[in-house]
Structure formats: C-alpha cells, structure tokens
Amino acid sequence: MKQTDSTPTSRHYHHGDLYQSLLLMATEMISEGGTESLSMRKLADRVGVSRTAPYHHFKDKNVLLCAIAEQGFERVEKLLLEARTEEEPESLRRVFTQYVHTYIELAHRHREQYDLMFGREIWRNGTPTESLQNRSRQHFKSWLNWIEDLSNQNIILSGDSTLRTAQVCWATLHGLCRLLNDGIYTEQSHLKEMVDTAVSMMLKHS
Amino acid sequence: MKQTDSTPTSRHYHHGDLYQSLLLMATEMISEGGTESLSMRKLADRVGVSRTAPYHHFKDKNVLLCAIAEQGFERVEKLLLEARTEEEPESLRRVFTQYVHTYIELAHRHREQYDLMFGREIWRNGTPTESLQNRSRQHFKSWLNWIEDLSNQNIILSGDSTLRTAQVCWATLHGLCRLLNDGIYTEQSHLKEMVDTAVSMMLKHS
DNA sequence: AGCGATATTTTGACACTGTCAAGATTGATT
DNA sequence: AATCAATCTTGACAGTGTCAAAATATCGCT
Structure with a gap:
C-alpha cells in the first residue's frame, strides 16, 4: 500500500500536517486566554515543534x-x-x-x-x-x-x-x-x- | 522669589510634574499610533526620563x-x-x-x-x-x-x-x-x- | 536503489517589550 | 548643616515576533 499523506493515522515524518494542528491549537489557546495569551513561541511549544516552525505555514502571526x-x-x-x-x-x-x-x-x-x-x-x-x-x-x-x-x-x-x-x-x-x-x-x-x-x-x- | 514647582519655565531638578507630562504625552502617542504603539520605554524616552521613571507615578502600564x-x-x-x-x-x-x-x-x-x-x-x-x-x-x-x-x-x-x-x-x-x-x-x-x-x-x- | 531537489524544521540571533531590585540624586525639613 | 523622603537611574530578567542560515527528512526521477 502506498503511503500517501492522506492516511491520517500515518505518523509520517515531520509532523503530519502542522498547518491544521497549529490552527486548531491556536484557536483553543485563544478561546481560553484571549488573543493576547497566544504567542507564536508558546503555540509552537504546545504543538511540539520549535519556535520558528509555524512561520513556514503562516507568514505572520x-x-x-x-x-x-x-x-x-x-x-x-x-x-x-x-x-x-x-x-x-x-x-x-x-x-x-x-x-x-x-x-x-x-x-x-x-x-x-x-x-x-x-x-x-x-x-x-x-x-x-x-x-x-x-x-x-x-x-x-x-x-x-x-x-x-x-x-x-x-x-x-x-x-x-x-x-x-x-x-x-x-x-x-x-x-x-x-x-x-x-x-x-x-x-x-x-x-x-x-x-x-x-x-x-x-x-x-x- | 522662592522657586516652587509651579514655574513652568524652571528647568528644575527631577523634572517638574512628570505625572502630568506623562499623561499628556501618552495620550498624544496613543491618539497617533494606537494603544499598541505606546510603550512605557518610548514614553519615558520621549518625555526625557529613564525607562523606569514612569513607574513611580503609575504603578502599571x-x-x-x-x-x-x-x-x-x-x-x-x-x-x-x-x-x-x-x-x-x-x-x-x-x-x-x-x-x-x-x-x-x-x-x-x-x-x-x-x-x-x-x-x-x-x-x-x-x-x-x-x-x-x-x-x-x-x-x-x-x-x-x-x-x-x-x-x-x-x-x-x-x-x-x-x-x-x-x-x-x-x-x-x-x-x-x-x-x-x-x-x-x-x-x-x-x-x-x-x-x-x-x-x-x-x-x-x- | 540511489541521488538530487524540495519541503520542512531547527538553532542562533536581534531588537523590542514590561517591570523588579538596588542604588544614586535631589528637595524639603529640622 | 544633617537627615529624610521623594524622585529618578542603572542593571537585570524573562518574554515577545521574526529573520538568516544551517540541518534534516521526504519525494521524484533515473
């Protein structure tokens, strides 16, 4: 079976789809502590990647x-x-x-x-x-x-x-x-x- | 003549009434660049005092x-x-x-x-x-x-x-x-x- | 299977922020 | 003139967004 990205269970390489994870986690963080409580660094941390990783999926905060x-x-x-x-x-x-x-x-x-x-x-x-x-x-x-x-x-x-x-x-x-x-x-x-x-x-x- | 604080021209010591100056300058800065453009440090700078001087007149930002x-x-x-x-x-x-x-x-x-x-x-x-x-x-x-x-x-x-x-x-x-x-x-x-x-x-x- | 291109992530760095603690300066008071 | 309180400064720390360069992993092609 070819192992494409579409298999959601596949814990493939760099993280899977960081984009979606970031979006989800960010939404959660905001809903809890407001926009101000959301920092790119904490977000990255909570998702489990390094500080600047999100910047390859979102140009900006x-x-x-x-x-x-x-x-x-x-x-x-x-x-x-x-x-x-x-x-x-x-x-x-x-x-x-x-x-x-x-x-x-x-x-x-x-x-x-x-x-x-x-x-x-x-x-x-x-x-x-x-x-x-x-x-x-x-x-x-x-x-x-x-x-x-x-x-x-x-x-x-x-x-x-x-x-x-x-x-x-x-x-x-x-x-x-x-x-x-x-x-x-x-x-x-x-x-x-x-x-x-x-x-x-x-x-x-x- | 005694040299009280009330003489505005007197470039006396600590600054005169920093409180009012800060309030005024802060209002001006905000009205120009929004609340976000106001930093305590820039404010202090623009008024001509050191970074932490404002903290003796306002507990907080x-x-x-x-x-x-x-x-x-x-x-x-x-x-x-x-x-x-x-x-x-x-x-x-x-x-x-x-x-x-x-x-x-x-x-x-x-x-x-x-x-x-x-x-x-x-x-x-x-x-x-x-x-x-x-x-x-x-x-x-x-x-x-x-x-x-x-x-x-x-x-x-x-x-x-x-x-x-x-x-x-x-x-x-x-x-x-x-x-x-x-x-x-x-x-x-x-x-x-x-x-x-x-x-x-x-x-x-x- | 292997290799190069590409996508993805990381480390290091910089300038900026608010604010605390400790020290220095000045004015007023005795 | 000496003391005291008000006022201001310097140093420091943790946190922020984001850029540049390096490292790593995956994919496409031969």
Whole structure:
C-alpha cells in the first residue's frame, strides 16, 4: 500500500500536517486566554515543534489570526443561511428574532474569536488577509440581502436607504455582542430581554 | 522669589510634574499610533526620563491607560450634561439626535481613546481602576437617566423595561462608533444618514 | 536503489517589550 | 548643616515576533 499523506493515522515524518494542528491549537489557546495569551513561541511549544516552525505555514502571526477569524466568519455565515432557508412567510419575525438571539449567543460562546473577527487586532494593528476581507464582505452582503427581503415584506422599519438600515441594525447587533462579551453595562442574564427590546426597535410594531 | 514647582519655565531638578507630562504625552502617542504603539520605554524616552521613571507615578502600564480612559469618560460625561441642560420641551428629539451625532463624532475624533474606554485592553486584559469603574458606571447612570426622561415624555420607544431600552440604545450607539472607527461595513461619510436611521429606530415615529 | 531537489524544521540571533531590585540624586525639613 | 523622603537611574530578567542560515527528512526521477 502506498503511503500517501492522506492516511491520517500515518505518523509520517515531520509532523503530519502542522498547518491544521497549529490552527486548531491556536484557536483553543485563544478561546481560553484571549488573543493576547497566544504567542507564536508558546503555540509552537504546545504543538511540539520549535519556535520558528509555524512561520513556514503562516507568514505572520497576523496571518494566523486572520485564518482563525475567517473560520469564525464561516460559522456565522452558515448560521445566517440556515436561518433564511426555513422561512415560513408569516413567522419571519420569529425567525429574525431567533437569529439575533442565536447570533449573540454564538458570539458569546466564541467571544475571543468574535473579538478577532471585528476587533482592532486584525483590522487596525494587523492587515486583514485578502481572503478574510472577502469573507467579511460576503457576510455583510448576506446580511444586507436579508434586510432587503424583510424590507420588501414590510416587516422591518426601513428608512430612505435599505443599506443604512442594514448597517444600523448590524451595529445594534454588534454593539450588543460587545457589551455582553465585555460585560459593560450588561450581563449575560439580560440577553433574552435585550434581544426582545432590540428586535422590537428594529422591526415594525405589528 | 522662592522657586516652587509651579514655574513652568524652571528647568528644575527631577523634572517638574512628570505625572502630568506623562499623561499628556501618552495620550498624544496613543491618539497617533494606537494603544499598541505606546510603550512605557518610548514614553519615558520621549518625555526625557529613564525607562523606569514612569513607574513611580503609575504603578502599571495598565494604570496609565486607565487614567487616559478616565479622561475620555469625563469628556463624554460633560457632553451629555451639556446636551441635557438645553432642553426645550418640543425639540427634545432634535437634542437627542444632535447628541448622538456629536457623540459618534467625538468617538471618532478620539478613536484610540474611545477604544481604550470600552476596549478589551483595559476591561479584559488589564484590570480597570476603581476610579475608572466608578466614572464608567456614573456615565451609564447619566445615560439611563436621560432615557428615562425621554421615556416619560413618551418620546422614546420604551418596552417593558427602561433599563433594557437604555442598554439597547447604548449598544446601538456603541456599535455605530465601533463600526465607524474600525471602518467595518461603513465609512465616515455615512455618518449623518446612519445617525438619522438609528435615531428613527430608537424614537417613536411621530 | 540511489541521488538530487524540495519541503520542512531547527538553532542562533536581534531588537523590542514590561517591570523588579538596588542604588544614586535631589528637595524639603529640622 | 544633617537627615529624610521623594524622585529618578542603572542593571537585570524573562518574554515577545521574526529573520538568516544551517540541518534534516521526504519525494521524484533515473
């Protein structure tokens, strides 16, 4: 039997696929101690390679972080698409409310990753990967698309521009996530009530 | 004439009031290059003292940052109080709208400081000073107070709980600041329209 | 099977960071 | 003038990201 890389059990040569291992371990470390607790050296150590080994799979620490953020975007994108597929005309409000709820919960469960997705670490300090930028834009497009739908169905309170509405609604969502994640002015226990309040602000009062 | 510290021209001994100089220079450095660009060593260097001199005035880098953040809170607190004093019963909507606008502008003009006020640097990595915590809480109380007022005057769309309304409105404000500051999904040129959209979501449609 | 090319990893090094401990300097107070 | 406390400096340590050069392992080809 030829011993290709595809056999996962094969403990072959240098390490196997360091790339995936690094990504996984880094995600774990971040989720536990935040982005700041992740150092390239500790990561390498924990995976069992030398300090500079990771640099052959990720050009930068920045690129590594971008990769992790990207996975976050994939997750929320999937969430949104799932929410939109189960539309039953009359319960659109419920679907939307449910989505907001789940979204914020998700952002909280993976708070550190969420911070990475929208935080300054990447978007101001670092330089977002082309790939990350695309995925981020794509996600907002999906969101905008939904808002347009809700607007057409006369469910959401849209002003002059649907784009502006989408931006503001998104800001509300995002603001809630941040406040809850950082524990500023709110606690997790307020989640449900706050979501209800937020949604009733965004949607038309039936 | 006795040579007290108050003469600013006097190039007297140890430095004069390092505390203030450090605070000022640190604020400047942050506003230019972000929190990350501020290192205690560079700061000391730029002020003209040795590396560890600042540590006799600020226990930590963290404490320094807290002091800067605190000044930010003082500023927004003042802004809010000013806005509330000029209430003419019928133009409350205008006052509120104006405030939101000014607030976001302010947050943008001092974006790095704003990030410090609400960012993870202090609130998750570091440990907020007692003093900072108080001022932060105080500011939210002022905000809540205003929302309660608007709610009583039947201007704002309040649900079951005014507290929740205040939290959500604040989240919207905060979310907008962050998106604009970080340039995510929006640009500064959208400001006015977005504020209008946001306010019309928060207030009752007259 | 063997050999060279290529992919992968390591060691050494550098400049930078925050901050502690110990010593030196200065101003005020008695 | 002498003492004391405030203030500042020097030296040191562990930790960081990342580059350059060397070492090693695997693959493709003859």
